[in-house]
Amino acid sequence: MTEQYAIECRQITKAFGSVVANDKINLTVRYGEIMALLGENGSGKTTLMNMLSGIYHPDSGSILIGGKEVSINSPVDSKNLGIGMIHQHFKLVDVFSAMDNIILGSHGRRLNRKSLREKIEELGHSFGLEIEPEKKIYDMSVSEKQTVEILKVLYRGAQILILDEPTAVLTPQETEKLFAILRRMKEQGCAIIIITHKLHEVLAISDRVTILRKGKSIDTVVTGECDEKKLTELMVGRPISLNIDRPRMENRETILKVVDLTVEKSDKTIALDDISFDIRTGEILGVAGVAGSGQKELCETLTGLMVAKKGAILYHKENIVGKSPAEIIRLGISMSFVPEDRLGMGLVASMGMVDNMLLKSYSEAKGPFVERGPARELAEKLIDKLGIVTPGVDMPVRLMSGGNVQKVLLGREIESSPQVLITAYPVRGLDINSSYTIYELLNEQKKKGVAVVYIGEDLDVLLELSDRIMVLCHGQVMGIEDADRLTKEQVGLMMTGARAEEVLGAGDDRVQKSDECMDAPGCVSDEGEEEKA
Amino acid sequence: MKEPLIRVVKKAELGRKETLILRLEAILLALVAGGLFILCLGQNPFVIYQTILTGALRSGMAIQATVKIAIPLLIASLGVTLAFKMRFWNIGAEGQIIMGGVFASYFALFHSGWNHWLLVIVMFIAGAVGGGLWGLIPAWFKTKYDTNETLFTLMLNYIALNVIVFLREGPWRDPGSQGYAKIARFDKNASLDRVFGIQFGWIIALVLLVLIWIYMNRSKQGYEISVVGESQETARYAGMNVKKVILRTMFLSGAVCGIGGMVQATGSDVTLTTAVAGGVGFTAIIVAWLAQLNPPAILLVTILFSILEKGSSVVQSSFGLSSDCADVLQGIILFFILGCELFIRYKFVFRGKGDVRA
Numbered sequence: 001m002t003e004q005y006a007i008e009c010r011q012i013t014k015a016f017g018s019v020v021a022n023d024k025i026n027l028t029v030r031y032g033e034i035m036a037l038l039g040e041n042g043s044g045k046t047t048l049m050n051m052l053s054g055i056y057h058p059d060s061g062s063i064l065i066g067g068k069e070v071s072i073n074s075p076v077d078s079k080n081l082g083i084g085m086i087h088q089h090f091k092l093v094d095v096f097s098a099m100d101n102i103i104l105g106s107h108g109r110r111l112n113r114k115s116l117r118e119k120i121e122e123l124g125h126s127f128g129l130e131i132e133p134e135k136k137i138y139d140m141s142v143s144e145k146q147t148v149e150i151l152k153v154l155y156r157g158a159q160i161l162i163l164d165e166p167t168a169v170l171t172p173q174e175t176e177k178l179f180a181i182l183r184r185m186k187e188q189g190c191a192i193i194i195i196t197h198k199l200h201e202v203l204a205i206s207d208r209v210t211i212l213r214k215g216k217s218i219d220t221v222v223t224g225e226c227d228e229k230k231l232t233e234l235m236v237g238r239p240i241s242l243n244i245d246r247p248r249m250e251n252r253e254t255i256l257k258v259v260d261l262t263v264e265k266s267d268k269t270i271a272l273d274d275i276s277f278d279i280r281t282g283e284i285l286g287v288a289g290v291a292g293s294g295q296k297e298l299c300e301t302l303t304g305l306m307v308a309k310k311g312a313i314l315y316h317k318e319n320i321v322g323k324s325p326a327e328i329i330r331l332g333i334s335m336s337f338v339p340e341d342r343l344g345m346g347l348v349a350s351m352g353m354v355d356n357m358l359l360k361s362y363s364e365a366k367g368p369f370v371e372r373g374p375a376r377e378l379a380e381k382l383i384d385k386l387g388i389v390t391p392g393v394d395m396p397v398r399l400m401s402g403g404n405v406q407k408v409l410l411g412r413e414i415e416s417s418p419q420v421l422i423t424a425y426p427v428r429g430l431d432i433n434s435s436y437t438i439y440e441l442l443n444e445q446k447k448k449g450v451a452v453v454y455i456g457e458d459l460d461v462l463l464e465l466s467d468r469i470m471v472l473c474h475g476q477v478m479g480i481e482d483a484d485r486l487t488k489e490q491v492g493l494m495m496t497g498a499r500a501e502e503v504l505g506a507g508d509d510r511v512q513k514s515d516e517c518m519d520a521p522g523c524v525s526d527e528g529e530e531e532k533a
Numbered sequence: 534m535k536e537p538l539i540r541v542v543k544k545a546e547l548g549r550k551e552t553l554i555l556r557l558e559a560i561l562l563a564l565v566a567g568g569l570f571i572l573c574l575g576q577n578p579f580v581i582y583q584t585i586l587t588g589a590l591r592s593g594m595a596i597q598a599t600v601k602i603a604i605p606l607l608i609a610s611l612g613v614t615l616a617f618k619m620r621f622w623n624i625g626a627e628g629q630i631i632m633g634g635v636f637a638s639y640f641a642l643f644h645s646g647w648n649h650w651l652l653v654i655v656m657f658i659a660g661a662v663g664g665g666l667w668g669l670i671p672a673w674f675k676t677k678y679d680t681n682e683t684l685f686t687l688m689l690n691y692i693a694l695n696v697i698v699f700l701r702e703g704p705w706r707d708p709g710s711q712g713y714a715k716i717a718r719f720d721k722n723a724s725l726d727r728v729f730g731i732q733f734g735w736i737i738a739l740v741l742l743v744l745i746w747i748y749m750n751r752s753k754q755g756y757e758i759s760v761v762g763e764s765q766e767t768a769r770y771a772g773m774n775v776k777k778v779i780l781r782t783m784f785l786s787g788a789v790c791g792i793g794g795m796v797q798a799t800g801s802d803v804t805l806t807t808a809v810a811g812g813v814g815f816t817a818i819i820v821a822w823l824a825q826l827n828p829p830a831i832l833l834v835t836i837l838f839s840i841l842e843k844g845s846s847v848v849q850s851s852f853g854l855s856s857d858c859a860d861v862l863q864g865i866i867l868f869f870i871l872g873c874e875l876f877i878r879y880k881f882v883f884r885g886k887g888d889v890r891a
Binding site (some may be wrong): 023034057059305320326337339341344345347349350351358359365368370394505 | 540542664749752753754759760763764766767769770771772
């Protein structure tokens with residue numbers, strides 16, 4: 001082989017204990033090329049990249065950078081080789097300015113602030129990055145923080161860039177902007193690896209794709225010769241349908257009515273700002289929004305874990321704001337909540353399934369002791385029903401895979417036959433199969449007449465699964481619309497602060513709406529309710 | 534960029550048996566290292582080790598003395614275990630023991646005329662309340678102002694210690710003592726009875742052991758402690774009153790330690806001195822961790838520690854080694870046993886030995 005690659009990984013193997021995360025993986029990237037690394041969670045993408053950035057050391061195999069074999073033993077080595085990694089979770093010092101973060105950890109002569117600022121601005125300019133060097137990180141949006149991360153590695157002269165799921169936290173518009181920047185870098189001769197599991201992004205940005213499955217490199221294909229279907233097949237190992245059902249239910253009625261709800265966080269900043277909407281039975285209400293737009297507070301206020309500053313949540317004209325979860329149950333409303341942080345909030349990581357089943361029901365037993373018998377039965381029932389894979393009901397849940405953990409949590413919440421089921425990012429971190437199982441479970445609940453609230457981040461899924469979509473931005477409701485009337489781009493604009501009326505256009509909006517109502521049954525009743533609200 | 538000489542690699546989770554073997558190996562290595570230390574002092578390690586064992590267990594009296602050491606240590610270890618299970622770093626067992634002793638001593642000194650069993654029960658309750666309240670203070674500040682409990686409980690130790698000094702120098706000073714101040718010896722009526730020649734605190738300790746074991750593993754409150762310790766978010770999600778659990782558990786933790794103080798003062802010392810806790814509160818932390826917060830294991834570790842302590846004092850008198858040598862030995866053993874935790878989770882790979890499958 002005469003061609004010189006920016007990165008060449010040969011037969012890389014890495015095991016964690018008995019788990020082989022990377023099994024003889026081969027990967028090549030050229031200069032001036034964007035390579036997408038595609039694979040489900042747990043397929044070994046991040047492990048491989050962590051070896052390039054010096055966080056792990058391969059057990060065997062060799063890494064060649066610019067044609068020379070190297071041994072990367074620390075992030076410093078990696079940096080010296082011109083490799084820059086942008087992690088999924090930003091590694092920035094919050095109280096520092098963008099500039100301070102950029103020069104942090106870089107050696108060499110210290111420039112005075114003025115010339116440094118000019119240098120950073122110039123660097124940013126050459127790649128089309130907009131940045132305010134003196135702005136503090138805590139004042140920045142997610143997309144701005146990412147820009148700082150990118151500049152940080154560019155400032156250190158990185159020729160090879162690794163981005164770990166960079167678009168997970170971005171709106172469609174921000175993603176486009178990022179891609180433009182990446183293309184610019186590519187033109188300047190950088191080698192770029194982008195990790196993602198969003199297929200359409202892979203198709204949009206990359207030149208070649210390497211697919212990993214269960215720690216093995218399955219194939220490398222030229223993007224231009226591929227489509228979503230083929231990529232999915234390679235990723236999952238068999239053809240699967242990517243459609244999500246959306247059964248329409250009749251007799252939807254409002255079960256919870258949220259009126260002028262305002263919620264403050266513990267630091268007195270506004271989390272939810274005067275929002276009103278209603279939750280209906282037999283319906284999935286999708287909630288979209290950039291991370292931290294008030295989703296967490298919304299869930300917790302609905303379930304009684306957080307107290308609202310003002311406003312009301314009405315259940316048959318009774319206000320449940322200010323009531324504890326126990327009091328809400330006593331009113332006869334059974335609510336279940338699948339929180340975002342499964343192991344940190346929904347489950348106890350070090351306990352087995354049995355003890356986790358007890359979490360919501362332990363206090364119901366009579367006397368001072370807990371009853372583990374029924375909990376054990378429930379755990380075994382869930383294993384059968386949902387196909388949970390675990391060596392035993394007493395094994396700590398933290399040792400289970402993400403999909404199984406979510407099944408335990410969702411299973412427990414569904415088993416209490418709720419009237420309202422609130423789920424926050426239920427498929428985050430799950431592989432495709434597990435994700436579809438979760439969608440099915442949610443649809444099943446909807447068919448039973450449960451009112452489902454689905455907080456999601458993948459807009460494609462949100463639009464396909466939900467009946468209605470509510471978009472939050474900085475704690476305000478930008479609009480509540482039927483999902484089939486919205487496009488991804490419209491939701492993206494609303495997520496960044498545009499009102500539904502502006503996005504949809506007030507004029508032709510009416511016309512369109514009435515058109516649709518002709519052939520969509522059940523739409524009429526919706527219409528009426530929306531008018532009232 | 535050369536490959537480093539040694540790399541640390543995470544291991545697969547070990548089974549119980551492998552873990553046990555590793556721990557036993559650690560103890561063996563500790564004995565070897567301790568033996569080398571003894572050799573350096575010019576003594577025969579086998580003789581010394583044998584003396585430690587026989588010194589602690591050679592006669593009825595020796596065993597009684599060993600058990601006497603074990604009683605407050607066992608009780609205090611159980612006390613801190615309750616707090617540690619909740620991840621509340623109660624470093625204040627020392628102070629809680631002292632306050633338990635102080636509260637109990639009040640009745641021993643000023644109500645010694647009461648019916649004996651009534652007095653014992655009252656002293657028991659007073660000890661628990663004294664220690665409990667002393668444990669409640671940092672817990673209250675923690676829930677109210679989120680203060681750091683490690684520092685808070687540690688500082689309270691010194692306050693408690695000086696409360697005794699104050700009482701000894703002032704209000705409770707024994708008028709009969711000449712020269713230096715001390716608190717009077719308790720009336721016989723106010724001291725604990727003996728069972729098998731040892732004050733019956735050992736029965737209290739064993740009963741507490743069983744009760745706490747059941748409390749932690751079977752009761753709702755024990756379940757709450759585990760959940761709060763693992764994640765307060767989860768506890769809140771499950772509808773638990775986290776503050777209430779913290780306050781209640783720290784009261785109990787302090788109360789158990791306070792009982793230890795009461796038992797030590799009225800059973801062993803038969804007076805109140807500044808040495809009523811004597812570092813037991815700190816040793817208890819080590820015992821609790823070595824036993825992985827498991828009550829039966831705490832009993833085992835306590836017995837081993839007491840043998841080491843009693844045996845060392847025999848070595849000290851019969852071989853003329855200073856008591857510091859015993860401390861060094863204890864330190865070496867702890868070093869190895871705590872150090873082996875690293876080997877349970879990680880292994881070390883040397884350069885050039887490429888393939889490392891676990």
